[in-house]
Amino acid sequence: MVVGDASLDIDTLVIGAGPGGYAAAIRAAQLGQKVLCVDKGNVGGVCLNVGCIPSKALISAAHQYESVSHGADIGIEAEGVKLDFGKVQSFKDGVVKKLTGGVAALLKANKVEYFNGEVMFISDTEARVFNDQESPRYRFKNCIIATGSRPIELKPFPYGGRILSSTGALALQEVPKSLVVIGGGYIGIELGQMYAKFGAKVTVIEGLDSILAGFDPELTKLVDKKLRGQGVDIVTGAQAKSAEQTDDEVTITYSVDGEEKQITADYLLVTVGRKPNTDGDLGLDLIDLKMTDRGLIEVDDQCRTSIPNIYAIGDIVPGPALAHKATYEAKVAAEAIAGQPSKVDYKCIPLVVFSDPECASVGYSEQEAKDKGHKVTVGRFPFNINGRALSLNATDGFVKIVSDADSGLVLGAQIAGLEASNMIAELGLAIEMGATVEDIALTIHAHPTLGEIPMEAAEVALGHPIHTFLKK
Structure with missing residues (x-):
């Protein structure tokens, strides 16, 4: 607890405890820095709690369910295959708990001080961290910002009720009979196909000419074919316009080739990209960081921002929003702070879709x-x-x-x-x-x-x- 308004001195302040933040904190501590890591959410960030890990746990369960249900292809006929989706969700939660607990243990083992709360910059060398119980002030030599991103919310499709973000889709306690997905990128395809394997009738509405934009067309054609074989309807070149929901369902209006159409489903999942978390109460405007018009923080090849002692990594800097990119940048930033010649080289960033x-x-x-x-x-x-x-x-x-x-x-x-x-x-x-x-x-x-x-x-x-x- 801080007495009065005195400041505590640290070497490196890390804001965010996702794959970028916790890796940066650990690597900085390994290099002899006194580190404080702050996150207002759970250790592990979006990826471990409501993103990469829980989605892959559900996708794995869906794949196994489908394999058992269709075992006749290789001579294994299983009668009475039952799905207990509550237990599937418990399995997912167990995986998340184990990994987040492991990250917390790693931070502790590396002597990283962790604070569950928020950060407000006072200057480019000082910040206040706070929660409901305390609000100490820290003076830092360097800072690594790793605040991640969140799902983009479209005005015609506000999250809530029957309209889901990816976070909401991962938390459903039962498999919907029908699901419409707006956005045929990797998140929409992964989650849509997962629910299709569990038995939901899935429709994907994509504005471009094909799903999984940015991937080799040879790859996307295979996924498209498999999805259609699983009963998924894929509507490309479509413009989603509005949604009306009741307590039990949601009706989506969209247009294709100028023709307006409607579809009704139990839920609507909106996956049209992610937005960098640089527009909150962090106080970035107080330190005048140079940013792009998309809200991304500009950095050099050592992840250094326009303020020499402040670094930024992960979804809040240009490039693909990938957990492994954030972790890679985390180590570069921590090593740069320590005076090492580490620099980013993005020629080998793998892109992966956990589709089928x-x-x-x-x-x-x-x-x-x-x-x-x-x-x-x-x-x-x-x-x-x-x-x-x-x-x-x-x-x-x-x-x-x-x-x-x-x-x-x-x-x-x-x-x-x-x-x-x-x-x-x-x-x-x-x-x-x-x-x-x-x-x-x-x-x-x-x-x-x-x-x-x-x-x-x-x-x-x-x-x-x-x-x-x-x-x-």
């Missing part, structure tokens, strides 16, 4: 590589002739490796299929270390595994595949 099939991408797409002036060679190998994929009855998908035709350097990769989220790591490492397709082809991969598919794709790129033939 999973999609993952790293580095350049084929078109991006060509646009950069490369003469490109592509190696592509399908899941449906891989022994492990066949034995898992998971044959949808492929691995595609984009390489420089002259040097053989791996420039990028795209994967659709089971475990794409894990398999992309090898190809990200290949790009990071400057490996060639020959390096991948010469690496002995265990058999029978899905991991062999990148090796096979590399052999296709080299022109001498073993388990397929080249088209002439």
